[in-house]
Amino acid sequence: MRGVPGYVWTDSPLHRLPAAAKLVGLVVCAALVVLASSPLELLAAAAGVAALVAVSRVGWRAAARAAWGLRWFLLMVLALNALLFSDVDPLFSLGPAHLTSSGLAQGVRIVVRTLLVVVLGTLLTATTRPQELVAGVRRLLRPLGRLGLPIEAAALAVGVTVQFVPTLLRESRQLMRAQEIRCGNVATRGIMRRAVSYIRLLVPMFVSAVRRADELSVAMEARGYRLSSPRGSAGGGERRKRS
Amino acid sequence: MGERIVEARDVRHAYVPGRPDLRGVSLDVAPGELVAIVGENGSGKTTLARHLNALIPLQAGELLVAGLDAADPDVLWELRRACGMVFQNPENQFVSSVVGEDVAFGPLNFGMSEKDARAAASAALGAVGLAGFERRDVHALSGGQQQRVALAGVLASGPRVIVLDEATSMIDPQGRDDLVRAVLRARAERGATVIWITHDMELAARADRVFVMRAGEVAAAGAPEDVLVDEGLLASAGLEPPMAARAWHELVRLGAASGPAPVTVEGLVSSLCA
Ligand SMILES: Nc1ncnc2c1ncn2[C@@H]1O[C@H](COP(=O)(O)OP(=O)(O)OP(=O)(O)O)[C@@H](O)[C@H]1O
Ligand SMILES: [Mg+2]
Numbered sequence: 001m002r003g004v005p006g007y008v009w010t011d012s013p014l015h016r017l018p019a020a021a022k023l024v025g026l027v028v029c030a031a032l033v034v035l036a037s038s039p040l041e042l043l044a045a046a047a048g049v050a051a052l053v054a055v056s057r058v059g060w061r062a063a064a065r066a067a068w069g070l071r072w073f074l075l076m077v078l079a080l081n082a083l084l085f086s087d088v089d090p091l092f093s094l095g096p097a098h099l100t101s102s103g104l105a106q107g108v109r110i111v112v113r114t115l116l117v118v119v120l121g122t123l124l125t126a127t128t129r130p131q132e133l134v135a136g137v138r139r140l141l142r143p144l145g146r147l148g149l150p151i152e153a154a155a156l157a158v159g160v161t162v163q164f165v166p167t168l169l170r171e172s173r174q175l176m177r178a179q180e181i182r183c184g185n186v187a188t189r190g191i192m193r194r195a196v197s198y199i200r201l202l203v204p205m206f207v208s209a210v211r212r213a214d215e216l217s218v219a220m221e222a223r224g225y226r227l228s229s230p231r232g233s234a235g236g237g238e239r240r241k242r243s
Numbered sequence: 244m245g246e247r248i249v250e251a252r253d254v255r256h257a258y259v260p261g262r263p264d265l266r267g268v269s270l271d272v273a274p275g276e277l278v279a280i281v282g283e284n285g286s287g288k289t290t291l292a293r294h295l296n297a298l299i300p301l302q303a304g305e306l307l308v309a310g311l312d313a314a315d316p317d318v319l320w321e322l323r324r325a326c327g328m329v330f331q332n333p334e335n336q337f338v339s340s341v342v343g344e345d346v347a348f349g350p351l352n353f354g355m356s357e358k359d360a361r362a363a364a365s366a367a368l369g370a371v372g373l374a375g376f377e378r379r380d381v382h383a384l385s386g387g388q389q390q391r392v393a394l395a396g397v398l399a400s401g402p403r404v405i406v407l408d409e410a411t412s413m414i415d416p417q418g419r420d421d422l423v424r425a426v427l428r429a430r431a432e433r434g435a436t437v438i439w440i441t442h443d444m445e446l447a448a449r450a451d452r453v454f455v456m457r458a459g460e461v462a463a464a465g466a467p468e469d470v471l472v473d474e475g476l477l478a479s480a481g482l483e484p485p486m487a488a489r490a491w492h493e494l495v496r497l498g499a500a501s502g503p504a505p506v507t508v509e510g511l512v513s514s515l516c517a
Contacts, residue, residue, distance in 0.1 A: 006380050007341055130339040131348070159338060166382045167334050212335045219336035222296055222328045223396060224320055224352030 006166070007129050012057040014127040019136025026124050033116045042112050049116045058126040067118045069169070074111045076195060081107030125162065134159040152227050156220075160213055168209060175201050247307075248274045248404060248436045249295065254304035256290055264290050266459040267304070272452075274403070277430060277437045279447035279467075282456030283481025288440045291456070292408045295438070296326040309403045324353045326404040327397030331412055333389035334382075342368070342384075342392055343377030349400040360399070367399035368392075370432065371425040387418015391425050398429055405429065406438045411446065419443075444485040447471060448506035455480050472504040487511035 014022070029048070036045040053063045084096075085103030092099040128136070137158045141151035179197060249272035256265040265287050272278055282288050293299040294306055297313050306313040309325035327349070330336050339345040343364050350360035368376050371391040381389060390410055397405060405426065411419040423446065429435050439450060447453050453470045455463040457480040463470050471477070472488045483489065487505045491514065494500035505511045 006382070009378050129341050129344055131341075131344045163337060163340060166340065170382075215330065215332060215335035216338070218293075218298055219328075219330055220338055220348075222298055222323060222330075223338075223349040224323050224400065225338075225348070226320070226352070 006125065008056075008058040008062050008126040010057050012055060012127065014052070014056040014123065017127075019128045019132040020139045022124055022128055023133075023136050023140055026120055029120050030117050033113050033120070036113070037109060042109065045116055046112065049119050052123055053119065056123050056127050058123065062126055063119055063122055066122045067115050070114070070118060073198070074114060077114070078107040078111050081110060130159060130162050133162060150227075156227065160216060163216070164209065164212060167212065168205060171208060172201055172205055175204055246274055247271045248276075248309055249438070250305070250307040251291075251294075252305040254291070254294060254301065254306055256287075256294065256299065256302050258290075264459050265294075268456075268459070268461055270454055270461060270464065272404075272436055272438065274436055275430065275434050276452065277427075277439065277450050278452045278454060279450035280438065280440045280454045280456060281442070281444065281447050281480070281482055282462075286456040286480065287459040288456050289408055290459075292328065292406050292438070292440055295404070295406055296323045296328055298328075320353065324349075324400050325402055326406060327400060327402035329390065329393045329397055329405070329407045329410045331409040333386055333393055333413065336393050336396075337381050337389075340381050341377075342373075342379045342381055345381060345392060346377075346396045346399050349396055353400050363399040363401075364395070367395035370398055370429060371395045372421065385418055386414035387421050390414055390418065390422050394422065394425055394429070398433070398435075401433075402435060404436045404438065406440070408440045409442065410439075411441065411443060419446075423449075444471060444483065445507075448485045448487070455482070457481075467506045468503065468510075471506045 017025075029052075033045045033049070036042050053060060056063070082099055082103045084098075085106045086100045087093075087098040088100060088102070090098035090100050125133070134155045138151060138155040141149070141154055145151040176197075179200070249270065251268055251270045254265055254268045255263060257263045268287070268291055280288050280291070290299065294301060294313060295308055297319050301314045308322055311318045311322045311325060313322060337345050338348045343361065346364035346367055347357075347360040350363045351357070355363060365374075365377060368374055371394050373388065373391055373395065376384075376388075376392070381392060384392065393410075394405075394407075407426065411422055414422070426437055426439075430437050439446065441447055448467045448471055450467060452465060453463075453467050454461050455470060455476065462480055463473070463476055467485075471484050472491075474484055474492065477484055484492070484504070485506050487508050487510055490511060491500060491504040495504075500514070502514070505514045
């Protein structure tokens with residue numbers, strides 16, 4: 001199960017923080033990271049994320065695991081940006097592709113931002129148990145519930161997604177291996193072919209995810225889960241009572 | 244038969260109108276009984292199982308589980324608490340990747356406090372031989388352990404009936420044996436009734452009673468020694484007798500044995516040595 005962020009059992013200020021606060025924090029930090037564009041800003045963002053990792057006590061390896069799993073994807077993003085972002089003043093050209101310094105800079109920017117956001121997400125799941133997370137989403141969305149929005153369904157969607165990430169990651173690796181057996185090793189082929197083979201994985205992955213989600217919803221119902229009147233936090237089930 | 248914990252009368256169901264999947268199923272199960280339901284793919288086993296805890300609303304017929312009417316929406320949650328289900332694919336029934344959190348899910352839904360739910364979860368994990376697994380990641384467990392976590396998730400709510408729908412079909416023999424042991428233990432200690440849906444005839448041979456489903460009907464019901472030795476009946480339901488019975492039939496054909504066929508390996512050995 002390498003490459004999967006999971007809850008890390010330890011105690012830290014981040015572990016103790018309520019899930020709702022961490023969710024808000026994640027959104028704010030991710031926004032800051034995405035807004036960072038100059039090298040100095042990116043460096044500051046990276047330092048901030050590193051500080052959070054240190055505070056969380058989950059360990060550098062655990063924090064970097066998911067990001068490491070994305071290395072090929074990120075490399076591809078870097079290459080595509082470097083080659084296709086611009087055609088002004090190329091360092092090197094080959095057909096429609098032009099390696100430019102502005103493209104390279106853009107690629108680095110995107111890769112660093114993605115990496116930092118992934119690490120932030122990993123920190124959230126490493127310091128928050130899945131059901132805490134669901135409760136956090138439920139709590140944040142509660143005001144919207146008064147407007148009649150299906151907050152329980154939204155909280156559930158978050159829970160299901162978090163729960164299925166490891167399974168789907170493993171499944172994608174299996175599908176990739178199956179594809180390698182049929183069509184040769186993906187890793188030895190060009191970057192575009194690689195991209196195509198990633199996209200070809202999406203359809204079976206999607207079908208499987210829908211089936212899994214369907215089975216899970218049945219299993220949850222069987223265990224007394226009710227979408228219509230959720231339990232919420234202790235006694236929260238009553239909050240919808242009107243009059 | 245005296246008291247009954249499951250009582251189905253002429254239960255009918257069609258997913259698509261005009262194309263029935265259950266054509267009038269009647270069955271009775273006594274408290275504490277271990278029954279197996281066998282039948283080929285598509286014979287309606289899962290559809291029947293899902294009726295038992297009201298995952299599928301009753302269309303026609305009568306169904307009482309633990310004295311609760313499956314057609315009564317007011318007792319739906321009580322019914323689901325009384326009748327727990329373990330499904331085929333362990334990975335698709337977890338709500339949390341943290342074992343203790345997952346096992347506490349049912350009890351919390353059924354209104355237990357956090358503290359009681361956690362205690363119930365720990366007790367249930369102990370009952371399935373996974374004491375101290377509360378903090379483990381479910382994805383890091385073997386398939387057999389995952390199914391025992393799922394069983395603990397059901398046991399934690401204190402059900403009177405446990406339905407297992409092909410719960411062993413995706414796990415290895417060792418995992419299967421561990422799960423069977425955990426289920427038998429829950430039955431012995433808690434007096435739970437077990438309804439085991441399976442394609443595994445060796446497992447069915449260990450039940451008190453076997454129901455054979457064929458095309459949405461109960462084609463036969465009775466003790467394994469009576470039902471699982473009937474090659475013609477089983478063949479019509481797309482099944483074969485357990486290994487011991489097949490071996491016995493072969494011996495009878497060769498003139499090396501006579502008398503009623505055994506259904507388990509132990510039975511075969513004692514019949515041969517008799
Ligand atoms: N959700 C559904 N919608 C429509 N038809 C369904 C649905 N689920 C099952 N069926 C149909 O109902 C019939 C009985 O299916 P069921 O799943 O109960 O069989 P089963 O005995 O459990 O089979 P298996 O051994 O494959 O699990 C089958 O013909 C099946 O195609
Ligand atoms: Mg089935």
